[in-house]
Amino acid sequence: METASAQHATPASAGAATGASRLRRWLRPFARAEAHEVPALLWSFAFFFCLLACNYLLKPIRDAFGILGGTRNIPWLYTGTFVAMLVLAPLYAFLAARVRRRVFVRTVFLFFGANLLAFWILFQVLPVSAQVQASRVFYIWHAVFNLFIVSVFWSSLAEVFSSDQGKRLFGFVAAGGTLGGLFGSALAGLAVARIGTTHLMLVPIAFLLGAIGCAQRLSAFAVRAGDTRAAAPLGGGALDGLRAVFRSPYLLGISAYLLFLTLSNTFLYQVQNHIYDTASSDTDVHTGWFASVNTWQQGGTLLVQALLAARLIRWLGIGLTLAIPCVLSMAGFGVLGVAPTLAAVTLAVAVLGASRYAVYTPAREPLFTVVPREDKYKAKGFIDTAVYRGGDVTNAWLYRLLGDAGLSLAAICFLTLPVGLAWIATGLFLGREQRRLAAAAARR
Numbered sequence: 099m100e101t102a103s104a105q106h107a108t109p110a111s112a113g114a115a116t117g118a119s120r121l122r123r124w125l126r127p128f129a130r131a132e133a134h135e136v137p138a139l140l141w142s143f144a145f146f147f148c149l150l151a152c153n154y155l156l157k158p159i160r161d162a163f164g165i166l167g168g169t170r171n172i173p174w175l176y177t178g179t180f181v182a183m184l185v186l187a188p189l190y191a192f193l194a195a196r197v198r199r200r201v202f203v204r205t206v207f208l209f210f211g212a213n214l215l216a217f218w219i220l221f222q223v224l225p226v227s228a229q230v231q232a233s234r235v236f237y238i239w240h241a242v243f244n245l246f247i248v249s250v251f252w253s254s255l256a257e258v259f260s261s262d263q264g265k266r267l268f269g270f271v272a273a274g275g276t277l278g279g280l281f282g283s284a285l286a287g288l289a290v291a292r293i294g295t296t297h298l299m300l301v302p303i304a305f306l307l308g309a310i311g312c313a314q315r316l317s318a319f320a321v322r323a324g325d326t327r328a329a330a331p332l333g334g335g336a337l338d339g340l341r342a343v344f345r346s347p348y349l350l351g352i353s354a355y356l357l358f359l360t361l362s363n364t365f366l367y368q369v370q371n372h373i374y375d376t377a378s379s380d381t382d383v384h385t386g387w388f389a390s391v392n393t394w395q396q397g398g399t400l401l402v403q404a405l406l407a408a409r410l411i412r413w414l415g416i417g418l419t420l421a422i423p424c425v426l427s428m429a430g431f432g433v434l435g436v437a438p439t440l441a442a443v444t445l446a447v448a449v450l451g452a453s454r455y456a457v458y459t460p461a462r463e464p465l466f467t468v469v470p471r472e473d474k475y476k477a478k479g480f481i482d483t484a485v486y487r488g489g490d491v492t493n494a495w496l497y498r499l500l501g502d503a504g505l506s507l508a509a510i511c512f513l514t515l516p517v518g519l520a521w522i523a524t525g526l527f528l529g530r531e532q533r534r535l536a537a538a539a540a541r542r
Contacts, residue, residue, distance in 0.1 A: 138258055138316060139267055143274030145254075145312035149247050150275040152305035154282030154396070156214075158388035159295055160240040161371075163233035169371045175234060176364070176487070176494035179241040183487040186242060203313045206250055210243050211306045214299055221296045241487065247309075249482035252463050253474050258316065260467060262536075269411065269460040273400060276455060278305075280396035287389035295385050339480030342473050348531045349477050351524055352465055353485045355420065358521035359458070360489030361496075362427040365514060366450060368497045369434060369507060370443050391447055398452035411461055417529015419461040421522045423453045428518035435511035465528060468535035 164172055217236055224232055259267060282305070289298055343349045374388075410419045430446040466474050500510050 135263065135267065139270065141312050141316040142255055142258070142267075142271045145309055145316060146251060146271055146275035147278035147281075148305045148309035148312060149251055150278035151282035151285075152278075152302040152309065153244055153247065154279040154392055155286045155298065155302040155305070156240055156243070157392060158283070158286050158290070158385045159298060160237050161388040162295060162385040163237050165371055165375050166230060166233050169368070169375045170498070171234075172368065172371065173491070173494040173498045175237050175241075176491040178234070178238045180484075180487045180491040182238055182242050183245075183483045186246075186483070203250055203254065203317070204310050206246065207306050207310050207313070210247065211303045213239060213243070214303050214306075218296065218299045221299070241490075242483075245483050245486055249479050252466070253478050254313065254316065255463070257474060263467075266412075268463050272455065272460045272463075275459075276396050276399040279455070280393060280400060283389050283392035283396055287386055287393060290385045290389065298385075338472060339476030339478075340484075342477040343480055343485075346469075346473075346477075348465075348528070348535065349469070349473070349481065351528050351531065352462075353481050355462075355521065355524045355528060356481060356485055357489040358517060358524065359423070359454070360486060361493045361514065361517060362423075362431075362450065362521075363454075364490055364493035365497055365510065366430070366434075366443075366446060368494070369438065369511070370447055372507070373438075373440050373443050391444055392451075394444075394448045395451035396455075398448055399456040402452055402456035406456075410457060411464075415529050416461050416464060416532050417526040419457060420525030420528060423450070423458045424518050424521040424525060426450055426453045427521075428515050431511040431514045435508045438507045438511065465532050468532055468539055 164175060217232075217239070220232055221229060255268070255271065282302075285301070286298060289301065343353060370391075410422070427450055430450050434442055434446055466478050469477065497510065500513070505513075
């Protein structure tokens, strides 16, 4: 399979080459980038910084609104999110098939920015009695927003970078997102005390506009370097992503891994919300708490990314690296089974979140560098939206059913442990398949 690769970054002048070489030396401790890869790498870094700064400004609002509607109703929020995904995923694929990539990315982000402005106006004019329902709509909207923007981002990078480049460089790119998440979380924690939860909705719009600028530069860079596919629509139909997943054991394996991940995330999220709701009923307090936990989580992520992430893939390979979040999840739920306390759940959320972003993301995204171009958008979009949210809603109702059956919080935590073994096996399978597909592509 032909992929965008190092040839894309041929410098336009000797001055550009000199500047890129200096930047390469500066980046050497963090990423093994060649001089011709530096411009695309830095635009990707800035792109992800803007997106996750935006997302982590909104995430504590979303989580606080989830508690506002009652923790017992959270499975219904997951259900609403899943239904929204079923409606929007084919529309996403339809647009991706017919709209040039540069226009597609810009349109998606402008649409979400307009949504935020509309939500802010809505919360200004609605009476307090109606704001619980509006907060539920915002919760569902954010879940859709979160998955779509991240999926669009990584799909764009899977076209610009080859499999080898992805293994070397995606850890550094992910660190840009972590810095953005850390900045957004810290800013949310500071701002909510001064302007309140509702006015905080306006701040992320600036970062969406910044992301559009980075996306345009990255796309223009790819086109200038000879990736003419970057400007072309994908073609095909709206259900191509669904068909591709069910035709490919490899894509089914990625879907299975994601389902295991959603079980861990959803159960941990439910435990966290239960404990926070018991401790306080104030929405601004909840927003501040969630922002604080996100800040610690992103700080831990940045530390791991700076010291280990790229080296882990090089030392262990993708398969063993994908197994690390599984092992940590088993350990975290084991601790919560013994001591389901505020301190324990805060630590578990920070550690597991850090492993998810610092280890899982850089190891998982290279999986898509070895699939056809159409699958990088359509199949990946289907997996990152419908499969992800399908896992969320299934596991949210499973958690509620286990609680309704009389199981304690500790017992539910212990029940997740056997799932970790199947999760590890799936990660190892994906590592082997990725190596095989990359080798086959290199021979062509």
